[in-house]
Amino acid sequence: METRFRMNFGEELQVGEMLVVESGPGSERFLIRVMDIEHGADADDMNWMTTEAGHMLHMDAERREYDLGAIRDDLYCVGVSAPLGCVGDEFRKTKTIPHHFSTVRRTSIDDYEFLKSSLGDVQVGNLRSGDRVLDFPVGISGKAIPHHIGIFATTGMGKSNLMKNLALSCMRLRKYGFLVLDPHGEYYDGGESGKKGLKQAGMGDALVVFSSRKLDGPYNTLHVASSEIQITDLENLYEFTGAQKEFMESAQFRFGETWLTDINDKSVQEISKALGEGKYHEGTINVVKRRLESLFRFDLISRDPKLSITNHIIDCLHDGKVVLVDTSNMYEAEELLISTVLSRAIFEKNKALYGDKTEFDKIPPVLIALEEAQRVLTEAKGTIFAQIAREGRKFKTGLCAVSQQPKLIDSEIISQFNTLFILGLADRRDREILRNSAKQDISQLDNEIQMLMPGEALIASPFTPFAVPVKIHLYEEYLDKAAADGGPRKTFRKTPVGATFY
Ligand SMILES: Nc1ncnc2c1ncn2[C@@H]1O[C@H](COP(=O)(O)OP(=O)(O)OP(=O)(O)O)[C@@H](O)[C@H]1O
Ligand SMILES: [Mg+2]
Numbered sequence: 001m002e003t004r005f006r007m008n009f010g011e012e013l014q015v016g017e018m019l020v021v022e023s024g025p026g027s028e029r030f031l032i033r034v035m036d037i038e039h040g041a042d043a044d045d046m047n048w049m050t051t052e053a054g055h056m057l058h059m060d061a062e063r064r065e066y067d068l069g070a071i072r073d074d075l076y077c078v079g080v081s082a083p084l085g086c087v088g089d090e091f092r093k094t095k096t097i098p099h100h101f102s103t104v105r106r107t108s109i110d111d112y113e114f115l116k117s118s119l120g121d122v123q124v125g126n127l128r129s130g131d132r133v134l135d136f137p138v139g140i141s142g143k144a145i146p147h148h149i150g151i152f153a154t155t156g157m158g159k160s161n162l163m164k165n166l167a168l169s170c171m172r173l174r175k176y177g178f179l180v181l182d183p184h185g186e187y188y189d190g191g192e193s194g195k196k197g198l199k200q201a202g203m204g205d206a207l208v209v210f211s212s213r214k215l216d217g218p219y220n221t222l223h224v225a226s227s228e229i230q231i232t233d234l235e236n237l238y239e240f241t242g243a244q245k246e247f248m249e250s251a252q253f254r255f256g257e258t259w260l261t262d263i264n265d266k267s268v269q270e271i272s273k274a275l276g277e278g279k280y281h282e283g284t285i286n287v288v289k290r291r292l293e294s295l296f297r298f299d300l301i302s303r304d305p306k307l308s309i310t311n312h313i314i315d316c317l318h319d320g321k322v323v324l325v326d327t328s329n330m331y332e333a334e335e336l337l338i339s340t341v342l343s344r345a346i347f348e349k350n351k352a353l354y355g356d357k358t359e360f361d362k363i364p365p366v367l368i369a370l371e372e373a374q375r376v377l378t379e380a381k382g383t384i385f386a387q388i389a390r391e392g393r394k395f396k397t398g399l400c401a402v403s404q405q406p407k408l409i410d411s412e413i414i415s416q417f418n419t420l421f422i423l424g425l426a427d428r429r430d431r432e433i434l435r436n437s438a439k440q441d442i443s444q445l446d447n448e449i450q451m452l453m454p455g456e457a458l459i460a461s462p463f464t465p466f467a468v469p470v471k472i473h474l475y476e477e478y479l480d481k482a483a484a485d486g487g488p489r490k491t492f493r494k495t496p497v498g499a500t501f502y
Contacts, residue, residue: 177317185328
């Protein structure tokens with residue numbers, strides 16, 4: 001599982017770089033990925049390098065010049081690489097090793113021809129080898145959507161930038177519904193100066209915006225109907241005692257669809273009377289009323305189901321649009337409530353359509369993107385999101401979980417995420433959980449994942465033969481370049497970098 005090759009002193013090589021081993025006289029080529037790099041020297045004594053370094057230091061102290069040129073030919077580096085597969089007309093997993101002393105060279109775009117069929121139309125960046133970027137677009141396939149997507153990285157490594165690229169691709173394609181729930185207010189116009197948002201993509205009606213704050217441009221206000229909110233949703237947001245929960249159940253039974261607004265609008269006495277005098281302690285009613293008060297701050301919850309935005313949003317998604325829901329001025333509880341209500345509505349609608357094959361065939365896969373997904377994907381909570389992760393595949397509903405801390409997501413739930421965008425992850429436990437849940441063996445990529453720079457990612461998915469290294473477009477730059485039809489083209493030289501020895 002490891003091939004070592006020697007390179008001359010001074011030859012540049014990076015961890016993560018992909019190389020080709022030309023093995024034997026045939027057209028057989030091995031694609032390998034560099035996992036580690038070591039120093040080496042042609043010397044009988046194992047300690048020669050250390051001794052020689054000491055010698056250099058002595059000379060330096062005496063202000064004498066050391067002649068590196070004299071030992072140059074004895075120095076080399078060893079690349080430690082893992083096999084990715086055999087490339088030729090098609091890609092095969094490697095079951096053997098290259099010949100001794102095969103030539104190792106850098107790749108050119110032609111070497112990746114086989115990847116084209118497994119990459120999809122939702123483009124996000126270019127193929128990368130180490131930090132060299134190739135003129136070879138990389139994207140994920142729409143069929144990956146219902147199999148869920150995870151975007152994981154330490155803060156500042158490029159999760160939001162990747163999301164904007166996904167949204168841009170979806171707006172261009174108009175083939176997939178993409179719901180972007182934005183608690184940070186960064187996707188509409190970039191959120192800060194120098195950054196751009198989905199609005200600046202200028203994709204017309206491919207983008208539909210809902211917001212609870214005032215935006216500079218066309219948007220719809222956010223409303224959900226009282227009837228769309230269930231007690232379990234509220235339980236995910238607040239702690240309730242048994243008595244408080246019982247009271248809510250009884251209110252829902254008594255008041256029907258408007259139960260939530262009724263609890264808010266009516267006085268404690270009125271409620272108590274309606275539910276049966278003395279049945280519930282006034283203190284209990286009061287606590288629930290106060291706890292739910294914040295939900296009514298933004299005129300978010302309406303009595304009138306007709307005012308609800310959920311159907312409008314579902315229609316847009318089924319029409320292959322990107323729907324942005326900006327909840328950035330809300331408190332976490334309200335924001336999560338909106339996300340929960342919308343996600344459930346989408347899931348249930350798709351589930352209902354499943355029964356009617358012709359109707360179901362017509363709807364596109366829908367992707368629901370959640371920031372800080374670790375908040376709602378812990379098993380204990382049993383949220384609608386956990387349910388979508390488990391069952392969404394069948395009903396064309398996928399989750400796109402964005403998180404800085406995948407280790408906090410339940411391991412069974414995270415294993416449902418088939419496509420993983422792994423950006424730079426500093427925490428060992430975060431990498432470990434991804435290693436265990438990825439659909440490809442990424443155990444050898446640990447070094448590389450630690451070294452990733454912002455925007456550099458690995459895409460692990462069952463749809464590609466190996467975890468594909470990619471440089472995500474910097475959204476702002478990409479928008480600017482898009483008009484000018486692509487940026488500068490970079491290619492690789494095809495000269496040898498080394499020779500394998502075992
Ligand atoms: N593909 C990229 N190419 C170049 N630079 C990038 C790329 N992606 C991100 N960056 C740089 O990293 C910065 C942070 O990116 P971004 O906001 O997407 O990170 P994040 O992972 O969402 O962070 P947070 O966890 O704080 O939300 C960007 O402002 C940009 O400067
Ligand atoms: Mg972010």
